[in-house]
Amino acid sequence: MAKLNMVQAINLALDEMMAEDPSVIVLGEDVGVDGGVFRVTEGLIEKYGEARVIDTPLAESAIIGTAIGMALAGLKPVGEMQFCGFSYIMIPQLEGHGSRYRSRTHGQFHVPLVMRVPYGGGVRALEHHSESREASLGHFPGVKVVIPSGPRNARSLMRAAILDPDPVVYMEPKRSYRAFKEDVPETPETVEIGKAQVIQEGTDVTVIAWGAMMHTTKKAVEEIRQARGASIELIDLLTISPMDTETICASVRKTGRLAVVQEAPLSFGPASEIIATVNDHALMHLEAPVKRVCGYDVVTPYFGRENLYMPTVGRARRGIEEVLDF
């Protein structure tokens, strides 16, 4: 058991997978000698060499496009988009090809690649360094999108992403990179992609969050528990797509109430998809309207105003209490 932060945990998972499987390779801008601008790939080039840890020229479309070719031929590339704001340049390749080789050939070809995408706000960075775009990426059939919330699940999800036979976008909440440490077990754990995790059981209300919002939501939940002793069931979504209908609906059937906390803009986001899913499978169990605590439908403001626009502990708490008090 080692106490690691999220950067160290992802690095550990990459290191373990590269050691276990020579077909795992890492590529991207500044991922080699520099160890990545966030140091997530630190030390890998020294250990595995330039052929397996590639400092690419500056071109996102080429990073994913060549990774698709590598994956088609049996490698397991783990590419990096330096920031979510630059990941849109990969979309023609991801949507047009990465997501489709399997269905296009009825399974003759498949594309086992991982694209790491640091995302999210709260780090006082320049424009394009703060967006949460899991909704856009989650909208492509054939692409899996996962988001860890802490060091321990970051390690297990990365393992699962690399072992997965299909393209996985692995989004890293960079505000949580060094925010806290967790015990990460000696022996690797694997989680199943497509499964949410109930991290705290309860009976009064279900609360769902993911990524950096998990941390914010946990604090809000704890405040409410202390203030009024409510029994809250807290779910870490972990996989945006394909979403875990079972875990979400089983919980709502039990609690009858639901609140979702999402950093991304309100419209067309995972929170909306969660509500639609509950509507399809557990509507008659709801005792209150579902509350969404979300970002707003504005272009992500520069960091001078950014914090006003991110869901806070207070906002999450008020949203959850609104559902409890209905």
Added chain:
Amino acid sequence: MPKKELDTFSVSYLSILDEDGNVDKDLEPKLKKPELIELYRQMVWARRTDERMLKLQRQGRIGTFGPSTGQEAAQCAVAFAMKKQDWFAGAFREHGVRLLRGETLTRQLLYYNGQEEGNINEGAANPRNLPISVIVGAQPLHAVGLAYAMRLQGETETCAVTFMGDGATSEGDFHEAMNFAAVWNLPVLFVVQNNQWAISVPRSKQTKSATIAQKAIAYGMPGIQVDGNDALAVYAAASEALDRGRRGEGPTLIEAVTYRLMMHTTADDQYKYRTKEEEELWWRRDPLVRFRGYLEAKKIWSEKDQEALEEEYKAEIEKQVKAFEEMSGWKPDAPFDHVFGTKHERIEAQRREFLAETAKEAARG
């Protein structure tokens, strides 16, 4: 059938004022004394403000910032050759161009303090400066569109100048922009500041081409490599390219060979991937020192002039930093004002929620 040679190509390198102060008299641009002094003053202004911004960042008074120190000749000499009516579509490391074209230090500080207000060009600043473009390689395409619009609207004397780094030449958008500009025969000047690094990736890993200038040949436009630390060479090459553009002869690519003397941005540690010795080598090619030597040799600049300039700039920087720090009254919901040019109830409802939530947050403390 034997293969026959269809064409041959060559690339040229332009240097007028070399590292040791030698001047090629035949190539020396015909700039008048006040013009030479003005260009020098602009380069020093770019350097001093850059240094101050770095300090302010280190003191936590602004956010992440990418210094331009060392690239003043590549930036200011192009801006000096431009006309007011020309468009400028830059990336994020053209501090010198922006200042020369009328942007203030105060506005730059606002930008690096995380405020969109820093992008607003008002007063003396040139309304034909596009704001900073952080997405590497995107803005050259905008320059092509600007130039097309100018021609269609009858402004045949107007060029569009776009800047990018050596790293940006790897992006598809860069190549698409070059191709469109050449096919449409537009007055676009592409300036690649080849400062040897794209964060940690050296120029040698970015492209296998011997020069970046030669990439122009493939698109059917002239490309020239210039000593980017030689203000005279940069000025001469830019003037010629802009004249070509104004004569309707199409685009040009200039590769300005220079060096990023500082870290990529204040979030970077350059010693992870390069040495102090390499930096020292380039400090010896400091474009400011070289140009000052040229002016002194011409007896149009002296130690006394320099001292007076430093005093003047010190005071001016203080004034502008103070103006920046005294600005207040930012409208918290401004982002809602500028999502669209039209009002929509769905957005307005969120604005109301935002304002109510912001008030509750303030009450929560």
